[in-house]
Amino acid sequence: MITVDAALSHLFALVEPLEIEEVPLAEAAGRILARDVTARRDQPPFSASAMDGYALRGDEATPGARFTVIGEAAAGHGFHRAANAGEAVRIFTGAPLPEGATRVIIQEDVTRDGDTITLGADIGTKDHIRPLGCDFRQGQSITAPRALRPADIALMASMNIASVPVRRKPQVALISTGDELVMPGEAPGPDQIIASNTFGLKALLEARGARARILPIARDTVASLTTAFGLAEGADLIITIGGASVGDHDLVGRVAGDLGMDRAFYKVAMRPGKPLMAGRMGGAAMVGLPGNPVSAMVCGQVFVAPMINKMLGLGEGPAPRRETVLAAPLPANGPREHYMRARLTDAGLIAEDKQDSSLLSILAHSDALLVRPPHDPARDAGETVAYLPI
Amino acid sequence: MITVDAALSHLFALVEPLEIEEVPLAEAAGRILARDVTARRDQPPFSASAMDGYALRGDEATPGARFTVIGEAAAGHGFHRAANAGEAVRIFTGAPLPEGATRVIIQEDVTRDGDTITLGADIGTKDHIRPLGCDFRQGQSITAPRALRPADIALMASMNIASVPVRRKPQVALISTGDELVMPGEAPGPDQIIASNTFGLKALLEARGARARILPIARDTVASLTTAFGLAEGADLIITIGGASVGDHDLVGRVAGDLGMDRAFYKVAMRPGKPLMAGRMGGAAMVGLPGNPVSAMVCGQVFVAPMINKMLGLGEGPAPRRETVLAAPLPANGPREHYMRARLTDAGLIAEDKQDSSLLSILAHSDALLVRPPHDPARDAGETVAYLPI
The missing domain is CATH 2.40.340.10 (MoeA, C-terminal, domain IV)
Incomplete structure (x- = not known):
């Protein structure tokens, strides 16, 4: 018997990171960033007001001081002339700060009469300015690999990154094997049960970033198994469930061998889920999981999910504890x-x-x-x- | 100012659980189970062997005892005649236990010579049998509401539940407002920044089970906002971002009011993200979020995600801490x-x-x-x- 870590090493040797594809930003959430991306601009691209109020020269901002309002700066529409001594510009949150202004007095601290404002008695000390580039600078990176979360998507939007390099999703083909199985919705015979492992594993692996398809159940015959493997064409990873140990009724390894798979059997020192078969068949990695439902799901978690991670460019690590x-x-x-x-x-x-x-x-x-x-x-x-x- | 909990109560009053739809089991992962579902059968549907070995009468299982092998039971192919005294049936994991047999001796503890087996010196005490219904009984329920995890999907498959009643996904329309905004990929003017909130919120809300679409940016004009609200047709929830406070440049509330929205403004005692606008417009709930990027994302987490939960049938609760x-x-x-x-x-x-x-x-x-x-x-x-x- 080999350890879980040793089995994982064998499995990691079967897969490589997949190619990189570009996806639109709106579709990138949950995907794995494959290359560093860099901000195309500074944010904010200009010093901006953090509040609604009046922009003026900070050295003139004393309680009771009066200013003439010479214009207005709104988000998207700056006021493009300098604020000189004794002048103030009506300004709104997000608007570019006019030249010469170094402070914003919030509107609650100001009395306005026509084009004249008078500062209140308590104007505090904050400048209410967001300096140019205070969020990020052009060229600043988000580093790969990284599972993209909602805040990353917002940040990339703000960086003007419209298209995102991510790893292609691994394509997994799931084959359950055994004469005892029927699909959900069918009427099982008296000795039969319902195939459940492929459904559970599809959910598990898709939550980890793969695309999984459930193939028809393979019966315990060479012909049926051969057909099922044929239907797996195009997959990056083929998972069979059941028939992977070395018992009398375990045809899967034999058929896979006949189809050219260089396979190995691993008795892993773990519970549940001892027997594993693994190898490469054509362009795909193949893993044979035990047929007991809980063993299949635990092996999915412990062995297959880390393989998916490696294919997604997340390196070789065990399932995080x-x-x-x-x-x-x-x-x-x-x-x-x-x-x-x-x-x-x-x-x-x-x-x-x-x-x-x-x-x-x-x-x-x-x-x-x-x-x-x-x-x-x-x-x-x-x-x-x-x-x-x- | 009102508390976060008080604001949440106002928002919960705007939405109801959505209708229930049936989805194929393979598509049900991550969806919210809307009605209890019940097992269509016992699992296992017969007493089954838990190991590869020999089935026989437990009262005869003593070290050194000999038995005649009278047949074979495999998964999917039971042996349909009783095992009498002195008789054993070759049996494989998952096979139905033959009538009369009450114990399985694992193959490692048996010596076979033709049709005769001899039990070893140490056969342990376990019966290696999974009794009929030991996993679940027909009629046993999975109770709603419940976010369906991979193990639930596997269990439902095993229960022969091929189609699953879930809540329809809430349709959310996201409108960012402001002359200062351009979409990612565009070339911003000197006073402009890139719209990021709709992208971040789409990712956030879709991870919570909604479907979100990003509408064109609404400019700070009545015509542009009216057009944007028109494009939101069919949504269960319309989210606007920016222009929701009561400042000079905040048109959103006015236009929404003109379009028949019975709206309220809430100053919430929270940081970041103070001003909220909310109401109902036609068939949809509408929430106006503040325009600062972090405020919008925090309000998405604190206010919108719980609204999505209620629409999904998960009740009225704050974001879980x-x-x-x-x-x-x-x-x-x-x-x-x-x-x-x-x-x-x-x-x-x-x-x-x-x-x-x-x-x-x-x-x-x-x-x-x-x-x-x-x-x-x-x-x-x-x-x-x-x-x-x-």
């Missing part, structure tokens, strides 16, 4: 890394009682996978543990 | 609720030094809005504070 405290004690762990379904509560993390890898209801009820290292000793409530949010 | 410790001390807060841009570090939350509402670069650099209640006293490092993740 968080830490919190245990709300209930845990017995010692065995020799395998254990990903326990658990719930986050105000008191901390509580592992579910039942951890059988067939129990999807428990997975749906959980919001974390508590990670127990191999041979982790018994833990008390209050101790800090690592988990993957799900 | 988390808690963590301060990594650096904070001075006392003033009379307004302050949403401070801050960074989450290993040592806790650190508020940014600069909090001017024009600084998008600081927002993009932050990952939290630290929430300071009105008149919150000075806080030391190590004290627990609330924040909104962004």
Whole structure:
């Protein structure tokens, strides 16, 4: 058996960062920035008023001082003549500051009578000016790689970046295998169950930035599996679920081998989800996941999501963990890394009682996978543990 | 001035949960379940083997015992005759347990010679059986409302729920206003800047489950604003940005009023983002946000996202807060609720030094809005504070 990290190294060797494509800014949220982008201009591009009020020379701004209003500056429409001694310009938020003005007195601190204003007794000390470039300077960068959040999109707009270089979305083909499976909506025979892994994995991988398509279920025959692999054409990553161990009914590895896949089997020291098959087939990476529903989803989280990250240019790293405290004690762990379904509560993390890898209801009820290292000793409530949010 | 909670109450009164639509299961991830759904069957629908091995009568399972193998049960292909005394059935993971069998001995604990098997010296005590219905029973519910996660999708598949009742996505129309604005990709004049708020808000609201469209920039004229409102036709929620206060250049409220909007202005006791305008216009709710970029994004988070939640059937609640410790001390807060841009570090939350509402670069650099209640006293490092993740 190999460790989770060793298995991940094997899987990372199968994929490379995908090519870069340009998308319109309005479609870039959630995508992974692939190259640094730089501001095309200064922001603000001129010193601007931060308030509605009157722009004037700061050295003249004393309580009770009077000024003649010589014009008006609004956002989008500056006043293009200098404010000299004794002169003020009516100004609104975002308007360019007229030449000569070094301070804005807010309108609440001013009395206006015709074209004359008188400053109030308490005008404070703030200049209410946003200096040119105080947000960013032309050439300032947003560095790649970076998952683009709403504030990044707003910032790039402000930088006048209309088109954004991002990694192409990985195309994933999902094949579930087994005579026991039918698709949701079908009428299962007495020995059959409903295919659930492909649906769960599609949701999981698309939330990580992939595009996933669910192929028809492959039956336990060479012909059916061969057909399914054929339908995966064009995918960057082919995921099969079930039939990946070495038992009598595990045809997937054999058929994949016949189709030219240089495959390896990994017994990973983890629970749930021990057997993995992986290799390259034509232009695609291929990973065979175990068929137990919870094993498939945990392997999706622990192995496939990091592969997607690498394809998106986010480097080779394990699924990011968080830490919190245990709300209930845990017995010692065995020799395998254990990903326990658990719930986050105000008191901390509580592992579910039942951890059988067939129990999807428990997975749906959980919001974390508590990670127990191999041979982790018994833990008390209050101790800090690592988990993957799900 | 009114509190953030009071403003939220006014805004909640403008929207109702949207109608329910059915979507295919494969498209349901991230949507909000609108009605309880119930399992169409038991899972597993029969008692099933949890391992590859041999099914036999548990009362005969003693070390060294011998059995005659009378057939084979695979996933999808049960063995449909009873296992009697002295008989065993070769069985694979997921296969229905033959009648009479009450235990599975895993293949590693068995020696096979032709059609005879002999149990090993240590066969453990586990039965390796998944009882009928141990994951869920027919009629068991997933309760609405619920944001559907990957594990929910897998569970619904397993329950044979092929089509899912979810709330329709709110349609949001985003209008930025002001002569100073041009769209990203355009060449701004000397007094102009690039429209960024609509782009940031589109990303923010779509991440919350809305569909947002960016309308052309409305100029500071009645005709241009009237045209923009006309283009918002069909939206559930119209958001204008800028021109919502009561200054000389604030036409939006007037034009909206002329178009029949029963509008109210709210001075909210918060920083950033004081002035809000809100009302209903035709079939849509309308909210006017302040034009400063950071104010618009914070108001999107604090006011618009909860409105989207209500439309999605998630009830009337403020943006959910988390808690963590301060990594650096904070001075006392003033009379307004302050949403401070801050960074989450290993040592806790650190508020940014600069909090001017024009600084998008600081927002993009932050990952939290630290929430300071009105008149919150000075806080030391190590004290627990609330924040909104962004």
